[in-house]
Amino acid sequence: MIDYSKYSTIDKEIIIDNFDDLICTKDFNRKKLEDFVSHRENWGKKYKGRYVTMTSSGSTGNPIIFVYDQKAWATVKIFLIGRVDVSHKIKLLKKERIAFVIATGGNFAGYNLAQEAKNINYTTLILDVNGDFQEIINSLNEFQPTILSGYSSSIAALAEEKLNGNLNISPKRVFCSADELTRNRKEVIEGTFGVSPLNFYGASESLGMASEIPERGKVFLFDDYYKFEIVDEKM
Known part of the structure; x- marks a missing residue:
């Protein structure tokens, strides 16, 4: 040790x-x-x-x-595919439609992941979270995603737009990351889209470091692969 x-x-x-x-x-x-x-x-x-x-x-x-x-990239993709969405198996014969509402103003981790999704049997739509909000809504209405992925705050804001009658989509799965998935945000997303959002944690240095197990309501670290340390009292 x-x-x-x-x-x-x-x-x-x-x-x-x-x-x-x-x-x-x-x-x-x-x-x-x-x-x-x-x-x-x-x-x-x-x-x-x-x-x-x-x-x-x-x-x-x-x-x-x-x-x-190539080996490291394959590893983080396996984490995202096999651990983040543990309740669903990839159906290679079924083409999913996934919409990313993320920051696109730089070569960020989320943007690279969204580009990679095109190679994993997904039809993708990448929208800039900092763009015109009404245009985001219009694009989602036209695209009709089966999976919606983005920042917790932006997904919650989109859920509010559906409640207001402006957004007309019914994703089967919702992935939240980046900022905190608070209780209020989770309740709005779940109540509006009818699915429990999947909460996962990643960063540029690793796209997958922790994921929520919905049945337990807790986020679990991938500590079989990473070494996590508590470095100060704020942790």
């Missing part, structure tokens, strides 16, 4: 400052990756055709680049 308390905590600032020394390949460096993600036409695409490259939102400071090779 490794005693992690003997090692210093590495934060994002340390990673940024020592990026080129920390990576385990000579295929790229920080400068090349920053140039790659700075061009919108590269968002959702793989660097050199094999590395999924994305940036954090910068909410805690300067954005940092995260890179997945």
Whole structure:
């Protein structure tokens, strides 16, 4: 058993400052990756055709680049497919229609995941959560998603629009992530769409780190794969 308390905590600032020394390949460096993600036409695409490259939102400071090779990317996808939606099996012969209401103004984790969904037998619609809200509603009404995925706050806001008669969709599954799925938000979503929203937690450094088991009403960490540490009293 490794005693992690003997090692210093590495934060994002340390990673940024020592990026080129920390990576385990000579295929790229920080400068090349920053140039790659700075061009919108590269968002959702793989660097050199094999590395999924994305940036954090910068909410805690300067954005940092995260890179997945093919094996690591396959692993996080397995977590999302096999653990987040544990009550449903993928039906390869049935084409699902999934709508993402997410931030599209950068090469973010959610945007890369939404692009990847096209390769997993989904018909996709990607909408910018910061775009015109009425246009989002109109697009969803036209698309008629069977799955709706997005920030908890934005999904709750869409549920309110359905209550007001402006939104006319009936998704069979609802995925919530990013911001907190509060009790009020959950009640509005569940009461409006008639399905319990699936709550999961991920970040740029890993798209799947925890997921709710609806029957228990609790979020469980994927601690068989990750090492989680409580670093201060706020945790």
